[in-house]
Amino acid sequence: MQVLTDVGQIAVIVDSKPYYLIPSFSAMARLSQNSPTRLTDIFVTVHGGRFPNLKNPMLAKNAEAICFANMVMECKEVIEKCCNEKVSALIGNLSVNRKGWLSYREGRLKLQDIITLARHLMRHGIMGDQKPDEDEEPQGKFTNEFDPRVYVYLAVAHLGISEQEAWGMTMTGFRAAMEAKFPRSEKDKIPSNKRYEEAMDWADKIIMRDNAR
Structure with a gap:
């Protein structure tokens, strides 16, 4: 399988066995569990956005341990959903104990590598990783x-x-393809707001059809 790293695909090789991690729209759909807000919640969590700011040292220590465990478990799920094979050889065994803290038996990847990898996958899966156009507001x-x-x-x-x-596309790939199809230098070829809204309405109807199945 050819890996397209420019659009966020990754291959990790363990004992000559490749694990392909692809943050495709299909993977994001599996991760969302049919909730429109779950992906943004996961994105915030894996980027450390759920850590409270507590002044009490004891409370802060316990809360940070719980939040860290939640973050790592979300990272685990991101990696699992982006791979079509079991990834325990990569990430080890991760679970949460009775205190809500992380229990971890290490695999080939360090914890920080797991977190970094999950952040990479989420960025390419729901945001896209293109550099912003400096001339575009x-x-x-x-x-x-x-x-x-x-x-x-x-x-x-x-x-x-x-x-x-x-x-099978990632958000990075989708954005790159749309920009190639409708170059910014050819404004007249970019769909108008009316055509865009029509396309979105069409997409909504397709989604309603799928939900009705």
């Missing part, structure tokens, strides 16, 4: 929801690929 708005199906159906509509191929 930010137009985005905050949302705590991410539905991979929206981007899958947009890819099918605009990139001329099959649904199966679209599910």
Whole structure:
């Protein structure tokens, strides 16, 4: 299998056996468990955004240990969902004890490597890893929801690929393909807001159809 590192794919080799980690839309859908907010929650957690700021040293120590355990367990799930094989040889055995602290028997990867790898996969899976255009003013708005199906159906509509191929894309790959299809230097070729909204409405209808199955 050819690994496309530019779009976030990774191959880790253990004892001559390759483990392919691909943060595809399909992997993100498995990770989301049909919750529109779960992926953004996971993204925040694996980047350490759930640690409270407590002044009491004892409370802080316990809370940090619990939050660290939650972060690592989310990282574990990210790696598992991005690989089609069991990854215990890579990440070891991870669990949470009765106190809520992490219990860990080490695999080939160190804990910090597991965290770094999960952050890499989430970034390529739901954000994309392109450098921002310095001449482009930010137009985005905050949302705590991410539905991979929206981007899958947009890819099918605009990139001329099959649904199966679209599910195999990462967000980095999707954004790169859309920018190649509609270069910023050719503004007249970029879909208008009306066409974009029509495409989004079409994607929503497809999602409603899938949910009704």
